[in-house]
Amino acid sequence: MxxxxxxxxxxxxxxxxxxxxxxxxxxxxxxxxxxxxxxxxxxxxxxxxxxxxxxxxxxxxxxxxxxxxxxxxxxxxxxxxxxxxxxxxxxxxxxxxxxxxxxxxxxxxxxxxxxxxxxxxxxxxxxxxxxxxxxxxxxxxxxxxxxxxxxxxSGQWTGTMNLTEPQAGSDVGALRTKAEPDDDGSYRITGQKIYITWGDHDMAENISHLVLARLPDGKPGPKGISLFVVPKFIPDEDGKPGVANTVRTVSLEEKMGIHGSPTAVLSFEDAKGWMVGEPHQGMAAMFTMMNNARLGVGMQGVAQAEAAMQAAVAYARDRVQGRPLQGDEKTIIGHADVRRMLARMAALTATARAIGLDCAVSIDMATATGDPDWKARAAFLTPIAKAFGTDTGCEVADLGVQVHGGMGYIEETGAAQYLRDARITPIYEGTNGIQAMDMVGRKLMDGGKAAMALLGEVQRTAADACEAGQQLKMAANMLSETTEWMVASEANQRFAGAVPYLRAFALVLGGHYLLKAVAADESRLPLARYHVAQLLPEVTGLCAQARGGTDLLYALDFPA
Incomplete structure (x- = not known):
C-alpha cells in the first residue's frame, strides 16, 4: 500500500x-x-x-x-x-x-x-x-x-541526544559520565551512553553529539550535570570535519522495530567536547531539546496511526470474505465489526493529530507573544500530545493488524511493521507514565488553572453543538471534578491515577475538536457522533480509575 x-x-x-x-x-x-x-x-x-x-x-x-x-x-x-x-x-x-x-x-x-x-x-x-x-x-x-x-x-551534519547509561535510564541523575576540563577551554568526556538513536551512520559528513556529563565538582543527582557538544570529527580552524574524536560505536541494538535506525552504544574515551550553557545546568539545557522532541514523538505516534489506518482501509476495500449483512459493499469493509475497528482508528487518529497540532500552535503563540497563558497551555498539552499520540499509534497499528486478519501477522503485508515501529514511541523521550505524572504533578502546580482553561474551551464548544454537545458537557464536568480531586490530593495518590486521567483528558479534547470541525463542515458529523457515542463514555470509567488512589495498588502482592 x-x-x-x-x-x-x-x-x-x-x-x-x-x-x-x-x-x-x-x-x-x-x-x-x-x-x-x-x-x-x-x-x-x-x-x-x-x-x-x-x-x-x-x-x-x-x-x-x-x-x-x-x-x-x-x-x-x-x-x-x-x-x-x-x-x-x-x-x-x-x-x-x-x-x-x-x-x-x-x-x-x-x-x-x-x-x-x-x-x-x-x-x-x-x-x-x-x-x-x-x-x-x-x-x-x-x-x-x-x-x-x-x-x-543544512543537513551536512546530524545531531544526537546522549542521556541514557546502563545504570541510568529515566533516572538521568544517576549518570556516571565524567567531564574533565582541559587547558584550551575544552573538556575530556569519558563514559558510555546507550540507546543513542542515529548514534553513528554513513549519511552525513559529521555527527554532533549532545552529551550529559558531570564535572569534577558536580553534585550528585540531576543538579550536578552539565551539557557538552562532542563531535564525531573535531572541526578544524575552518569549521570542517578534521581528526576523528575518541568516540567509538561499541554495538548496535537489535530492536523490535525501526530496524533502519541505528541505535548505538557509544563509548566516549577522553573525547574532546565543549560546554553548552552554564556549568551544572545541563538538564535545563537538554530539556529545551526534549520538550519539543516530546511533541515530535507524539506526532510520530499519529504518523504510525495514519499509515496503519490507510493500509487497513485499503485492505478492507479489497478483501472479499463472507457476505456483509448491510449495504452494497462486497468486501470486508461492509462487515459491521470491521467498520467498528476502522471507526475507532479514525476517531483516535483524528483526536491525536488535533491535540498535537493544538500543542504546536500553543508553543508558537507562546514564542511569538510571550503570553504566559499560551505558555501554560502549551506546557499542559505537551504530555497529552506525547502520551496520547504514541498510545494511539500503538492501538491503531494493532487494530490495523486485526483488520488484516491472518495476513496482518504475515510480514509480507507490511501491517506488522507499523505496530513494531510504533511500540518504541510510548517509551522514549520520557515514558508515557512519566508524561502522565508530569501532567498531574508539575502541570497542576498552578492549582489546575491551565487545565480548567482548556475545559472552559470544551464547554463553549459543547454549548454551541447539537445533542452531542450535552454528552461532551457531562464528560467535561466529570473531568473538572477529577481535576479538582487531583489538585487536592497527595502526590502519590495523583500518580496512581495519572495515566487514566491523561487519557480521559485526551478523549474529552477529541470530542471538542471533532464537534468544532462539524461547525465548519457538516460531512464530519458521523465521525464526531461516533466519538461522542463510543469513546466519550470511557471517560466515566477513566475518571473513576484516576481517583482510585494507591490503596488497591499497594495491597497487591506479587510473588517472586
Whole structure:
C-alpha cells in the first residue's frame, strides 16, 4: 500500500479547528501565510510519498549494520537523507540567521508527521537534529553556534541526544559520565551512553553529539550535570570535519522495530567536547531539546496511526470474505465489526493529530507573544500530545493488524511493521507514565488553572453543538471534578491515577475538536457522533480509575 500524505486534513485542522490563523498576525510569523503553508506541505508530501516511503520496507528488512567499526545504513537511506538535506527540512524551524527557514513549530509538526508515516526509522535522524539545533540556539555560545548551526541546518551534519547509561535510564541523575576540563577551554568526556538513536551512520559528513556529563565538582543527582557538544570529527580552524574524536560505536541494538535506525552504544574515551550553557545546568539545557522532541514523538505516534489506518482501509476495500449483512459493499469493509475497528482508528487518529497540532500552535503563540497563558497551555498539552499520540499509534497499528486478519501477522503485508515501529514511541523521550505524572504533578502546580482553561474551551464548544454537545458537557464536568480531586490530593495518590486521567483528558479534547470541525463542515458529523457515542463514555470509567488512589495498588502482592 502506497502512503498518501493527509495534507487536506492538516490544512482543515489549521484553518477551521485550531488557532493557527493567529500565527501570521504576529510579528514573529507574519510571513507564514496560508499560501506558504500550502506550498511547504505540498513539497513535503512529494518528498515523503516519492522518496521516503519507497525505502521504508528496505529499512525494515535490511537493518543498519556495524561492520569493523563502521555503520552502514539501509539501502536507499543515504539517498533519501540527501533529499531531506537538499530540501532544508532539518532546519525548517531554525533561525534564518544560520540558514533556517524560521517557520512555526506547527508547520514542522505537520511535516514531521508526514516524514514519520513515510519512514519512521529514517525520520528520527532529522528530528533529533532539529532538537539539537533548538538546544544550541538557546544555550550555546556564539562560537559554537557559528560552527555547528549552519552545518546541522543544512543537513551536512546530524545531531544526537546522549542521556541514557546502563545504570541510568529515566533516572538521568544517576549518570556516571565524567567531564574533565582541559587547558584550551575544552573538556575530556569519558563514559558510555546507550540507546543513542542515529548514534553513528554513513549519511552525513559529521555527527554532533549532545552529551550529559558531570564535572569534577558536580553534585550528585540531576543538579550536578552539565551539557557538552562532542563531535564525531573535531572541526578544524575552518569549521570542517578534521581528526576523528575518541568516540567509538561499541554495538548496535537489535530492536523490535525501526530496524533502519541505528541505535548505538557509544563509548566516549577522553573525547574532546565543549560546554553548552552554564556549568551544572545541563538538564535545563537538554530539556529545551526534549520538550519539543516530546511533541515530535507524539506526532510520530499519529504518523504510525495514519499509515496503519490507510493500509487497513485499503485492505478492507479489497478483501472479499463472507457476505456483509448491510449495504452494497462486497468486501470486508461492509462487515459491521470491521467498520467498528476502522471507526475507532479514525476517531483516535483524528483526536491525536488535533491535540498535537493544538500543542504546536500553543508553543508558537507562546514564542511569538510571550503570553504566559499560551505558555501554560502549551506546557499542559505537551504530555497529552506525547502520551496520547504514541498510545494511539500503538492501538491503531494493532487494530490495523486485526483488520488484516491472518495476513496482518504475515510480514509480507507490511501491517506488522507499523505496530513494531510504533511500540518504541510510548517509551522514549520520557515514558508515557512519566508524561502522565508530569501532567498531574508539575502541570497542576498552578492549582489546575491551565487545565480548567482548556475545559472552559470544551464547554463553549459543547454549548454551541447539537445533542452531542450535552454528552461532551457531562464528560467535561466529570473531568473538572477529577481535576479538582487531583489538585487536592497527595502526590502519590495523583500518580496512581495519572495515566487514566491523561487519557480521559485526551478523549474529552477529541470530542471538542471533532464537534468544532462539524461547525465548519457538516460531512464530519458521523465521525464526531461516533466519538461522542463510543469513546466519550470511557471517560466515566477513566475518571473513576484516576481517583482510585494507591490503596488497591499497594495491597497487591506479587510473588517472586
Amino acid at each position: 502506497t502512503y498518501r500524505a493527509p495534507t487536506t486534513e492538516m490544512r482543515f485542522l489549521l484553518d477551521h479547528v485550531l488557532d493557527a490563523g493567529k500565527l501570521p498576525e504576529t510579528d514573529r510569523f507574519a510571513e507564514t501565510t496560508p499560501d506558504l503553508v500550502d506550498a511547504i506541505l505540498s513539497e513535503a508530501a512529494k518528498l515523503c510519498e516519492g522518496v521516503l516511503d519507497p525505502c521504508r520496507r528496505a529499512g525494515d528488512l535490511s537493518p543498519a549494520e556495524l561492520t569493523n567499526g563502521v555503520v552502514q545504513t539501509s539501502p536507499g537511506f543515504a539517498e533519501a537523507f540527501a533529499a531531506i538535506a537538499e530540501g532544508g527540512w532539518s532546519g525548517i524551524s531554525a533561525d534564518p540567521e544560520y540558514g533556517g527557514m524560521g517557520l512555526p513549530i506547527t508547520v514542522t509538526s505537520c511535516v514531521n508527521e508526514m516524514m514519520s508515516s513515510a519512514n519512521l526509522a529514517l525520520s528520527l535522524c532529522p528530528l533529533l537534529t532539529q532538537g539539537q539545533i533548538e538546544a544550541l540556539e538557546h544555550h550555546a555560545n556564539d562560537e559554537i553556534k557559528a560552527i555547528y548551526l549552519p552545518k546541522l541546518i
